Structure formats: structure tokens, C-alpha cells
């Protein structure tokens with residue numbers, strides 16, 4: 001029985017070796033092997049290194065062969081922040097934003113997240129699943145192999161559980177790994193606005209978190225802590241109750257205003273705090289000392305036309321674990337392209353291409369607490385990889401708005417091929 005695949009011909013093989021998340025200068029070290037090769041067996045990486053060494057292995061002689069003819073290979077991207085399940089785009093709000101309406105003005109008029117909630121509640125599970133499956137194919141086509149997915153457009157017991165159930169259904173219906181996060185505390189839904197946030201929070205705390213914990217439909221609990229969403233005290237209450245149900249916290253923090261959510265996240269041992277456009281120096285210092293990942297979402301600022309991006313360089317210099325994600329969602333970041341996020345990270349956050357790649361692979365894997373299985377190309381890890389039609393990794397973010405991903409592999413299986421006739425899958 002032959003289950004081995006020998007991959008050769010990588011002009012640069014970006015291993016990201018040396019497990020665990022990276023801080024400071026280590027973000028720049030991609031562990032590049034020139035003319036590298038990989039041996040894949042049963043979905044795992046069996047060997048990795050210089051071509052001559054890997055080709056000399058007895059197993060390599062009988063393995064199936066794949067020649068990349070000078071392309072670049074790196075670990076599949078880990079997109080650690082998405083709102084995968086939603087019913088429709090919000091293209092109608094796009095024009096309002098361009099005309100000058102702010103995100104919050106649109107939200108006050110019933111647009112924004114509540115607009116998506118209305119659409120999601122009206123959609124069937126089949127419709128939602130179909131849209132998500134289409135999106136997941138596009139994620140794969142951009143080199144992404146693991147996708148975190150948040151609920152949060154249901155905001156009722158029934159609709160939130162419907163979304164979380166879809167996350168687990170999707171796991172079995174397509175090849176990418178879905179990491180499920182409960183975001184029942186996204187905003188207060190319309191029907192609770194007159195009654196007050198506390199009444200809705202009691203729904204999140206009691207029937208919802210109890211059910212999510214019991215059913216294990218989510219691993220993480222997230223809260224949108226901001227003006228127009230939830231206060232710091234409410235955020236703490238929800239995340240602490242989530243922890244009691246076995247859910248690891250993560251937070252939407254300091255996006256529109258500084259609330260103190262970052263320091264709360266660190267205190268609670270959150271896996272990540274995401275956005276961070278408004279962090280101050282004391283927040284940065286706290287993050288630098290913590291294991292809470294600073295996940296930056298430049299697609300959001302780009303789409304909203306905002307000028308203030310998160311202080312990526314300061315975070316890296318201070319020693320925080322910086323990650324990048326798409327924040328794929330219909331209102332503020334309608335992209336599922338990690339290469340586009342890398343381009344924005346380079347031009348807007350002033351990260352180098354190497355730092356951006358580290359942030360989108362091993363550090364993002366750590367943000368999902370999966371750094372031992374994915375995020376780097378090392379023996380024993382999943383054979384999750386992305387091959388780009390470039391000879392130098394810096395060209396991945398350099399070419400912006402075009403997709404140079406040539407092939408994506410998940411657990412050793414080709415899940416995207418730009419040119420099917422030239423790729424011989426395992």
C-alpha cells in the first residue's frame with residue numbers, strides 16, 4: 001500500500017520550524033530551505049529538508065512524485081478570525097459608507113450587524129450551508145487550510161445554535177478544518193433593545209452558554225466589547241461564564257474605542273484579542289508579557305476606509321505574539337484572501353513579508369491553540385501546505401489583489417489546484 005508522496009522542486013520551502021508562537025525578531029525567521037523537499041505520509045509530514053537528503057530516503061524512492069518546478073511552498077494559512085456563516089452581502093451599505101456614513105451611523109439605522117441578523121434568521125440551514133461551502137472553496141483557493149468561524153448573526157437561542165451546528169456539519173462536508181467560536185454577545189438584538197442589554201445577556205449566560213458547553217458546539221467564547229456592543233463589565237461576566245462551561249475566551253477589543261478589553265483578555269488568559277486599532281502603550285506592554293495573541297485585521301480598516309490601523313510594529317517590538325486574519329464578514333471585511341491581508345499588513349501595518357507570513361501561519365495557529373499540529377512544516381505535523389506561483393516568498397504580498405496560489409493541500413490531499421492538468425494529487 002503506497003501512501004507516500006515526495007514533493008520536490010520548491011525554490012523556497014518556508015518551514016517556520018521551531019514550534020510555538022514567535023515574538024519580536026523571531027517573526028522574521030521563516031526557516032527557509034532552498035531547493036527543499038517534503039515527504040508526506042498518511043496526511044502527515046514524514047520528512048522535510050534539502051532535496052538531496054529527502055530524495056535519498058528509501059521511502060522517497062517508491063513514493064509518488066510531485067515536482068513544483070521552482071515554486072514557493074509554505075504552511076497553509078490559518079485564518080483565526082472569520083464570521084463564516086452569514087446569509088448575504090451588505091453591498092447596499094457599501095455605498096452609504098462611501099458617501100460618508102460611519103459604521104456606527106449605519107448600525108443605528110438598523111443596518112450593520114442587525115441587518116445581517118435579520119437576513120440570517122430568514123435563511124434556511126441549506127442556504128447558509130451552500131454559501132459557506134462556496135466561501136470555503138475560495139478560502140482553499142487562496143491557500144488557507146484552517147478557518148476559525150464565529151456565530152453571532154443569530155442572536156437567539158435557536159439561531160445561534162443553528163449556526164454552531166452548521167460549523168460542525170461543514171467539518172464533515174469539505175476538507176478544511178473549522179474551529180468553532182460562540183459569539184452570542186456580538187450585539188444586543190433588536191427585540192431586546194427596549195428591555196435593555198442585561199435581559200439579553202441573561203439569555204447568553206443561561207440557556208445559550210449552558211447548551212453550547214454541554215453540546216461542545218464551540219471551543220471558544222468571544223465578545224464584541226465596544227461602544228454600541230458590550231461594556232467591559234458585561235464582557236468579563238460573559239467570558240467568565242464561558243470559561244466555567246469549558247470555553248476559552250477571545251475578544252473583539254479596542255476597535256472603535258479603547259475599552260480596556262485587551263487587559264481583561266490577558267487577565268482571563270484569552271487565546272487572542274482581535275482588532276486593537278485603539279490600544280495604548282500600557283495595553284501593548286500587557287500583551288507583550290502575556291500568551292494572549294494580538295490578532296490584527298487590516299481588511300476591516302481597508303474596507304471601511306479608516307486611516308488608523310493597529311500599531312503592528314510597536315506590538316512586535318514590544319514582544320507581543322502578533323497574528324493576522326481576514327475577519328471575513330459581510331459588513332466590514334468582505335474578503336477571504338489571506339494573500340490580500342498580507343499585502344495590507346505590509347503596506348498599511350508596515351510589517352515585512354516575513355513577519356506577515358509568520359503572523360498568518362504559526363502565530364495564527366497558536367491563536368487557535370493548534371500550534372502543535374499546524375502552522376509550520378515539521379515532521380509529525382499535518383501536511384497542510386500552500387504552493388504559490390512565485391519564485392520568492394516576498395512576491396506573495398507584493399502582487400496585491402491577484403491570487404498567485406497554485407495549489408493547496410490539506411492533510412496531504414490536494415484541495416485546490418490552479419491548473420489541474422499539471423498537478424498529480426496523492
Ligand SMILES: [Zn+2]
Pocket residue numbers: 081082083252327329
Ligand atoms: Zn470579527
